[in-house]
Amino acid sequence: MSAPQQLSYAQAASLALEEAMGANPKVVALGEDLGRGGVFGQYRTADGRPLAAAFPERVLDTPISEAAIMGAGVGMALAGLRPVVELRVVDFALCAIDELVNQAAKNRFMFGGQGRVPLVARMPIGIWTASxxxxxxxFESWFAHVPGLVVVAPGTPADNYGLLKSALEGDDPVAYLEHKELWGLQGEVQPGVAVPLGQCRVAFDAGSDLTLVSWSRQVQVCVQAAGQLAAQGVHAQVIDLRTIWPWDRETVLASAEKSGRLLVVHESIQAAGFGAEIAATVAEHTGARVARLGAPRIPVGYAPVLEAQSRIGADAVVQAARRLLAR
Structure with missing residues (x-):
């Protein structure tokens, strides 16, 4: 096994893809700006080279048409390739929603398993400053609602490497949701180690007064909040879900059963967010008190003062935890 490497979130994903392309000639990548290494550098090696330089026939620049990119990816997958479809940001994926939801997700079921769509759609989520x-x-809750889709939301460089590695080895379409503001995040990555889909991780464990569940960038916020709560005598466990579907029900239920209180925190809009699914499941199967915290149902503003209204910071998490503990 290779020695651990210090990589950024973007470099970690690029390493996983580079290894997969080196090991399997059927792995291809297509999308806009891939030839220059991707908009966020997520198609550049650790030394700065575009992946296209190493795999010029399998890293493909495309026209600006998300529907065409996703449609081509679905066709490639059905023909036996293993495409990575780059859609730049999840907002643009709406232009390709039919190809992903009605074609990729349903093909195996509608045709009796005769076709499989081993496709990874990279669609960065979250607030992008001043954008x-x-x-x-x-849109993780949208994709979690669709039968046939696996939904992944890595929050660290190690997970962006390990989860992408697992996603690239699967036989079903994956909505792979990296965060737009995590690309530069540094962390230790162990090459060769895949992270199994459907398994969460404990990101912070100070005790059993409260269970905090989150994913993607918001895990960092919850860890910060848990530190503040610990200083106030409240000892929380922070669970990073990592995979939205399938999600690790057993670990979350066990933690909530032990603590008796569950707070789900996500950056996406609270109304109809995936936090509601987690909270309802915990309420149905345990005696724990549940609460959720997400963004207000408003468009994210451009002006900093307006954008701030959509961000969930550590102080808001602490306040929500305090309200839950007081119930």
Missing amino acids: AAQHSQS
Whole structure:
């Protein structure tokens, strides 16, 4: 096994893809700006080279048409390839929603398993500073609602490496949701180690007064909040879900059963968010008190003062936890 490497979130994903392409000639990547290494550098190696330089026939630049990119990816997958479809940001994926939801997700079921769509759709989620309403959305709950889709939301460089590695080895379409503001995040990555889909991780464990569940960038906020709560005598466990579907029900239920209180926190809009699914499941199967915290149902503003209204900071998490503990 290779020695651990210090990589950024973007470099970690690029390494996973580079290894997969080196090991399997059927792995291809297609999308806009891939030839220059991707908009966020997520198609550049650790030394700065575009992946296209190493795999010029399998890293493909495309026209600006998300429907065409996703449609081509679905066709490639059905023909036996393993495509990585780059859609730049999840907001643009709406232009390709039919190809992903009605074609990729349903093919195996509608045709008796005769076809499989081993496709990974990279669709960065979350607020992107000063990018306003059409570049700052999170749609993980949309994709979790679709039978046939696996939904992944890595929050660390190690997970962006390990989860992408697992996603690239699967046989079903994956909505792979990286965060737009995590690309530069540094962390230790162990090459060769995949992270199994459907398994969460404990990101912070100070005790059993409260269970905090989150994913993607918001895990960092919850860890910060848990530190503040610990200083106030409240000892919380922070669970990083990592995979939205399938999600690790057993670990979350066990933690909530032990603590008796569950707070789900996500950056996406609270109304109809995936936090509601987690809270309802915990309420149905345990005696724990539940609460959720998400963004207000407003478009993300461009002006900093307006954008701030859509962000869930550590102080808001602490306040929500305090309200739950007081019930």
